[in-house]
Amino acid sequence: MAEARVAVVAGATGLVGQAVLADLLTADPSRSANAAAPAPPAVHVLHAQGRRAPALSHPRLHLHAVDFAALPALPPVDDVYITLGTTIAAAGSQSAFRAVDHDAVLATARAARAAGATRCGVVTAMGANPHSRIFYNRVKGEVERDLQALGFETLVIARPSLLIGERTALQQAPRRAESLSITLFRWLDPVLPARYRARPGADVAHALVHAVQSLPAGLHVLSGHALQPMG
Template structure:
């Protein structure tokens, strides 16, 4: 059984999927788990402020990871972003880098960090607001895809998810960083 937790339950249905809307500031205990996949993220515009962004992209990610460890997880896969760096002058990249750094200190046997450039995907099913600038960027990326270096290509969320699951389940213990090139469908 796959349990998915989010700030709001998405409009998705599958017999092997249980969706739970949760408050990540008061995260309930998780059922016993083997692996955890964390794909939480927002934008500063959608969050409304830098502190609200940090509450999702840092606090909720770490709360989920800690809850998963307490529930028995030994392997973790997480999506951050290309350019993640805890010392970056760019707020977005700094928060992504800080969460990567702090996840490494939690003690997962295997930690896989996916660093896509731009994710493509259907946002309506996830009840996410439209992102006009992102929509324009996606159109440009699609048109330029053949000439953009592989690490910088926009990737469908489904490709990123497949690559992350495969890496978490097949890589040896340790830290593994997946660049944009490694997130492409075969």
């Protein structure tokens, strides 16, 4: 039997994160009987103190309320999935946005790396560029750059366009501008290039988990067709 890998997930209450968590917790236990296949992992979820935790109970799930600005040492870990993210409107300022989408992401990755993680999967955004004049894209590009300096054997970066999903079920406030964008994207979807098409959060999650678990060492960027359901 292959030794079970341990995973850490940060951002497990968002559109992508909740699907990442579901994928990890529904791994087929029968696979562990195959010596060539990994056993289902223990999953540690980091969530911000004072914020809601995933409403799940599972024998392999361990929840940790943390301060992302002062993370404690993590238990030994193999894989880390980071789907933390907010909007400038929700955060209230550019500095508050950066504290989540850059600082908390990087802090999680550093803590996981220090705990032994060799594989990292992260969600950024289409247009991520550390030299962009657009603040949102610049922050996303800066966190990608800084993650690459941490020395993960395998780093998978998912760069979706707009994310589609039911936020009400996740107890997230509706985002009017996002709703309008989704309506427009759905109307234009047949004529848009693949990299610009809106993606369900679950599709992005499935692609990210599959890539982290199966791709060889190196940097891998997923966008466009790579974020579609596997056939």
